Amino acid sequence: MDQPDVELEEWQRQWQELGGREDLSRSLAERVARDGRKARRDLALEIVAAAASTATCVWLLVDSRGKPVVAVACAGVLVFTGVWVTKLLTLKHGSSHADVSGLDAFIALTRQRLAEEIKWQTFRRRGLNVMTLLIVPWTIWAVWQRYPLYQSNPWLGVAEVGLLLGVLIVAFTHLPRKLRGLQASLRRFDALVDDRTLR
Amino acid sequence: MTADLAEQDAAPAQERPAERLERLLAEHARPLERVAASYCRTAAEREDLLQEFAVALWTALPGFRGDCSERTFVLRIAHNRGVTFLTKRSPKSEAVEDYAESAEASSGANPAIVYERKEHGNLLLAATRALPLPHRQVVTLLLEGLSHHEIADVLGVTVNNVAVRATRARAALRVLLGDTEQKEHR
Numbered sequence: 001m002d003q004p005d006v007e008l009e010e011w012q013r014q015w016q017e018l019g020g021r022e023d024l025s026r027s028l029a030e031r032v033a034r035d036g037r038k039a040r041r042d043l044a045l046e047i048v049a050a051a052a053s054t055a056t057c058v059w060l061l062v063d064s065r066g067k068p069v070v071a072v073a074c075a076g077v078l079v080f081t082g083v084w085v086t087k088l089l090t091l092k093h094g095s096s097h098a099d100v101s102g103l104d105a106f107i108a109l110t111r112q113r114l115a116e117e118i119k120w121q122t123f124r125r126r127g128l129n130v131m132t133l134l135i136v137p138w139t140i141w142a143v144w145q146r147y148p149l150y151q152s153n154p155w156l157g158v159a160e161v162g163l164l165l166g167v168l169i170v171a172f173t174h175l176p177r178k179l180r181g182l183q184a185s186l187r188r189f190d191a192l193v194d195d196r197t198l199r
Numbered sequence: 200m201t202a203d204l205a206e207q208d209a210a211p212a213q214e215r216p217a218e219r220l221e222r223l224l225a226e227h228a229r230p231l232e233r234v235a236a237s238y239c240r241t242a243a244e245r246e247d248l249l250q251e252f253a254v255a256l257w258t259a260l261p262g263f264r265g266d267c268s269e270r271t272f273v274l275r276i277a278h279n280r281g282v283t284f285l286t287k288r289s290p291k292s293e294a295v296e297d298y299a300e301s302a303e304a305s306s307g308a309n310p311a312i313v314y315e316r317k318e319h320g321n322l323l324l325a326a327t328r329a330l331p332l333p334h335r336q337v338v339t340l341l342l343e344g345l346s347h348h349e350i351a352d353v354l355g356v357t358v359n360n361v362a363v364r365a366t367r368a369r370a371a372l373r374v375l376l377g378d379t380e381q382k383e384h385r
Contacts, residue, residue, distance in 0.1 A: 028228070028249060031254075033217070
């Protein structure tokens with residue numbers, strides 16, 4: 001018969017005295033319900049946005065009867081939307097499987113999820129660069145065309161060009177920061193799990 | 200293990216997902232609180248992590264096919280989330296952790312534990328937190344009363360690996376607790 005492990009039993013007694021906050025389970029269940037509603041709303045919004053952008057592109061293509069400029073712009077938006085939806089489905093699939101797995105599978109899935117996120121952010125960053133290369137000459141051309149209108153109504157010019165510049169500045173500030181954050185997360189994760197005793 | 204499977208068999212068969220989540224949270228709230236405490240020092244971080252546990256549990260429940268006990272399932276999710284949580288933590292928090300672990304490695308005594316003790320923290324919890332992650336995971340599961348087989352199931356490692364880690368972790372814990380108690384009495 002095995003000897004009782006007195007030391008471990010004493011530690012277990014001390015350990016199991018910890019915790020026991022009242023109402024914790026109920027408050028957690030409530031928060032999950034709230035988070036669940038928010039997640040469903042966010043997902044619905046993303047799907048609606050993808051559907052709306054696709055429908056708008058189709059309408060523009062039909063309405064313009066395939067004008068080259070419109071076709072190129074719509075192709076860009078459709079590729080972006082396609083990658084976005086793929087990323088959304090991949091991440092949802094990965095995250096729903098990660099938690100139920102053992103440590104090895106969890107590590108692999110988390111790495112994959114972070115790598116997918118990094119790829120997606122890199123794609124957005126490159127897409128932004130390409131869009132900027134297209135938008136800047138187009139903006140100069142558009143300002144040139146609308147110059148008489150802006151002369152008579154300067155605030156319109158400030159608002160239109162300012163809005164475009166604002167969007168670009170926010171995008172150029174936000175995307176690299178997000179990418180750096182994800183890369184740092186991946187590095188921290190690798191450092192955390194890159195321990196031979198972990199597996 | 201047999202007891203766990205019997206417990207799982209006793210779980211109501213036709214529960215709605217929300218009811219099942221509430222039951223699991225009610226049954227395992229204390230162990231979850233302790234797992235969260237083993238990963239985080241501050242109350243705010245624990246709150247965040249507990250919420251992540253609950254959301255992850257909710258997301259993972261439809262995929263649970265009963266191939267292990269509910270306790271194993273819940274603790275596996277909690278530890279997986281704990282690892283992700285450490286990954287997301289700010290570098291500042293990591294530095295505290297590194298300091299604690301390097302202090303332990305160099306002298307055996309851990310000033311971080313003495314500090315936490317003075318702040319009315321639990322000595323065993325503080326010592327557990329000072330262990331390296333792979334040892335910490337095994338120790339917290341041992342302290343929850345899981346067998347080596349169940350721990351292997353939670354962490355997805357072999358039973359031999361669990362046994363080796365458990366021996367090393369317990370030795371480190373003994374040193375940490377002994378040294379800290381001596382230091383406090385001085």
